[in-house]
Amino acid sequence: MVQNPREAASSSPIRSLNLPAPIQVEEDAHQRPLAISLRRRRLGVASVDDLWEIDEEWWRENPIVRRYYQLTTEDGRPMTIFRDLVSGEWYRQGG
Amino acid sequence: MNIACVLITHLPVKAEQRRDPALLGRPVVITESFGSKQVVLDSSPEARGVTAGMSLQEAVSRSKDTVLLRADEPYYDSVFTEMLTSLEGRSPLVEKADLGCAYVGLDGLEAMYGGEARLITSLLQAVPHQFNPRIGVATGKFPAYVAAVTSSGGRASKAPDDVAGFLKEFSIDLLPLSWQNKTRLHHFGLHTLGQLAALPAGSIQAQLRAEGSRAWALAKGIDPSPLASWQHEEVVAEFLTFPSPTVTQHAILTALATLLGRAFVRPEIKGRYVRTATIESRIVRHTPWVKHFPFKESVGSKERALFSLKSRLDNLQLPGPLEDMKLTLGGITGESGIQSSLFSDVRKREQLKEMMRQLEVLLGCKAPIYQMKEVEPWSRIPERRQALVLFDP
Numbered sequence: 001m002v003q004n005p006r007e008a009a010s011s012s013p014i015r016s017l018n019l020p021a022p023i024q025v026e027e028d029a030h031q032r033p034l035a036i037s038l039r040r041r042r043l044g045v046a047s048v049d050d051l052w053e054i055d056e057e058w059w060r061e062n063p064i065v066r067r068y069y070q071l072t073t074e075d076g077r078p079m080t081i082f083r084d085l086v087s088g089e090w091y092r093q094g095g
Numbered sequence: 096m097n098i099a100c101v102l103i104t105h106l107p108v109k110a111e112q113r114r115d116p117a118l119l120g121r122p123v124v125i126t127e128s129f130g131s132k133q134v135v136l137d138s139s140p141e142a143r144g145v146t147a148g149m150s151l152q153e154a155v156s157r158s159k160d161t162v163l164l165r166a167d168e169p170y171y172d173s174v175f176t177e178m179l180t181s182l183e184g185r186s187p188l189v190e191k192a193d194l195g196c197a198y199v200g201l202d203g204l205e206a207m208y209g210g211e212a213r214l215i216t217s218l219l220q221a222v223p224h225q226f227n228p229r230i231g232v233a234t235g236k237f238p239a240y241v242a243a244v245t246s247s248g249g250r251a252s253k254a255p256d257d258v259a260g261f262l263k264e265f266s267i268d269l270l271p272l273s274w275q276n277k278t279r280l281h282h283f284g285l286h287t288l289g290q291l292a293a294l295p296a297g298s299i300q301a302q303l304r305a306e307g308s309r310a311w312a313l314a315k316g317i318d319p320s321p322l323a324s325w326q327h328e329e330v331v332a333e334f335l336t337f338p339s340p341t342v343t344q345h346a347i348l349t350a351l352a353t354l355l356g357r358a359f360v361r362p363e364i365k366g367r368y369v370r371t372a373t374i375e376s377r378i379v380r381h382t383p384w385v386k387h388f389p390f391k392e393s394v395g396s397k398e399r400a401l402f403s404l405k406s407r408l409d410n411l412q413l414p415g416p417l418e419d420m421k422l423t424l425g426g427i428t429g430e431s432g433i434q435s436s437l438f439s440d441v442r443k444r445e446q447l448k449e450m451m452r453q454l455e456v457l458l459g460c461k462a463p464i465y466q467m468k469e470v471e472p473w474s475r476i477p478e479r480r481q482a483l484v485l486f487d488p
Contacts, residue, residue, distance in 0.1 A: 015465065015483040054475045064476060093477055 020091035023081060031083060033069055033090070043073040053085075062086070068093075097201040098322065099218055099251075100231045100239035101182060103175075106195035107137040109226050110174045111164055122158050126151050127166040128382065136166045165382045169375045169421075179325055181221040185214075190236075191325045198236050200322050215251045224249070235318030238262060241269055258316030263289025270310045276303050288314040331364050332423040333357045340379050340416030347417065348405060354422035355397040363427065368393035370426025372404060376417040384414055393428060400424075451486075461485065 024037040035044045050070035057063050065085040072078055081092050103109065107125045112118045122142035126133045133151035144157035155161060175194055182189045188200030199218060201211070208214040215230055222228040230251035231242025238254040241262060246252040254261050265288050267280050279302065285291050291299065292314040299307040312318070333354040341347065351374070358364060372388045388407055394400045454462035465483035472480050 016478045017467065017481040017483055018478050020478065056476060 018094055020082070020093045023090050023092040025081065025083075025090035027083075027090075031067075033071065033081060033083075036073065036079070036081065036090075036092075038073075043075060043077070046072045046074045046076070049078075096322075097232060097234060098236055098239045099199045099201055099215065100233075100236065100243040101178075101197045101199060101218060101222065102229045102231070102240070102243040102246075103178070103195040103222060103226045104229070104248075105137055105139070106175060106226065107166065107171050108139045110171050111167075112139075113174075113223070113225055114170070118162060122161045123164060124151075124154050124158065124161050125164045125166050126154075127168075165380075167377070167383050169383055169385055178222050178226070180327065182218065183325070183327065185217050185221055187324075188322050189325050190322045192236075196240070197325075198239065198322055201232070219249065219251065233258065235316070236320055236322070237271075237313045237318040238316055241265055244269060259292060259314075262314060262316055263287060263292065267291055267310075267314070270313055272303070272306060272310055276306055276310075279303070328425055329363065329427050330423050330425045331358050331361050331369075331427070332421060334419065334421045336419040337417060340418050342413055342416045344408070347408065347420070348401075350420045351404060351408075351422065352397070352401055354420065355400050358422060358424050359397045359400070364424065366395075368395040368428050369400070369424040370428060371424070372400065373423040373425065374404075375421040375423070377419050378413075378415040378417060381415045384417065386411070389426075393426070 025033045026035040026037075026042075028034050032048070033045050035042050037043075048069055048071045051068065053065075053067045055063070055065045058065075063086065066082040067085055068080060068082040070078070070080050079092065080094060081090060083090055108123050111123060111125065118139075120141065121139070122145075123139040124135055124142050124145055125137045127136040135145055135147055135149045135151065135154050137147060138145040138154070138158075142154070142158040142161055145154045145161075149157075151163075155163070171194060175191075179189055179191055179197055182197060182199055186199045186201065186204055190198040192198060201214060204214050205211050208217055211232075215232065218230060219228055227248035229243045229246040229248055231239045231244070231246055231254065232251065233239040233242050233254035235258070238258045238261065242252050242254045245265075267285060267288060267290075268277055269288070270277070272280075280286075280291065283302075285294075291311060294311070296308060296311045299311040301307075303310065335350055335354060337346065337350065370390055370393045372390070374384075374386050374388070376384045378384050388404055390400070390403055394403060451462050451464065454464070464486040466486040467481055468484050470479060470482045474480050
């Protein structure tokens with residue numbers, strides 16, 4: 001018999017929505033995305049549809065500096081990814 | 096503004112005589128019920144000494160061999176509606192006043208009809224000849240009504256330019272006053288409109304309040320009230336007669352299904368929805384039975400209308416055997432809509448609260464149910480725009 005653990009679910013009163021998720025991206029010499037890895041599958045970038053940068057909270061210890069790419073993968077899927085210009089890591093994010 | 100008052104006196108009796116010509120020339124008394132009391136609604140000239148409002152016993156004692164009929168108000172209304180529709184074909188401005196009285200706007204129509212006389216003739220012809228309409232023409236509704244009252248059947252008369260002078264000899268009983276106020280004026284020795292108009296307005300107003308000031312203005316021939324155009328509702332009606340008077344639920348539902356089937360294939364209604372159904376039936380030795388059923392959700396098919404009406408007819412007590420059935424579908428619309436409950440939000444919140452309470456009991460902690468809230472919708476950082484907060488209904 002499986003007992004009900006009666007563990008408290010997360011009681012955090014506020015949760016952020018749309019948090020960035022790390023993603024593996026193959027980039028070129030100019031740090032532009034060439035392909036991404038999604039569920040162990042390599043998907044080439046068919047087109048970059050939009051590109052923008054944000055540079056926020058520069059006065060803090062961890063400033064938010066990102067270069068966003070709105071792209072379409074070779075299987076026709078639209079996607080928004082960004083490169084953290086401080087850490088050099090890639091993330092996927094909706095909205 | 097030139098207004099014609101089209102007046103059909105004794106409309107209920109004339110309507111009954113049209114339905115049954117054997118009543119012509121006979122004393123006819125039509126009665127209506129006021130609680131347990133039967134009073135006279137209308138009577139034919141042959142029923143001598145009988146007047147409207149008289150009790151049934153008194154009417155019968157005054158007029159021997161009288162044909163007594165129960166008032167069939169839906170029928171009188173439909174007869175009068177026919178007349179209004181016909182008048183509407185002659186003037187765009189028709190106001191429905193009391194049963195048998197309508198006001199028609201005449202401005203701008205004389206040229207179309209080739210003069211006022213031809214226009215009036217056309218209005219007289221709009222009403223079937225057996226109803227013998229009278230017409231009065233004046234610049235206001237009340238003088239037009241008085242002119243119509245003084246006219247003879249099938250004729251028209253026009254109020255002169257001196258309206259106050261024209262009205263002064265007529266009785267105050269023509270005024271739209273309550274019976275009590277008319278009696279009070281008679282007790283004050285005020286019997287004619289001229290006597291009333293000669294008094295200062297303030298005195299009448301002090302005695303009869305707002306009704307008094309209007310009565311004083313009308314007695315002076317001042318009636319600025321505009322014509323309120325009659326709103327003609329689009330309806331579809333179907334009718335059948337039972338082979339024999341019936342009270343059985345099965346026969347009534349079969350008749351209703353037949354009438355609905357006929358109505359929903361009519362071109363006026365095909366592909367559209369209806370919001371109301373009215374069932375009228377004549378009942379042996381009883382006043383007609385009329386029931387009005389609004390649909391909570393507008394219906395566009397015979398099946399759905401029958402389903403909705405069936406449940407409501409289940410609990411109805413019929414006053415007697417039905418002789419016939421008339422079904423009128425109204426509120427015809429191109430769209431279907433749902434009438435939502437006024438308290439649905441409150442109910443929904445109560446249901447949510449109960450659901451959360453049960454979850455808390457099951458989990459032993461506050462239920463992890465969140466609601467999305469805008470935090471910084473203007474932020475350039477996507478994860479800052481919205482957040483999930485614990486839901487608390």
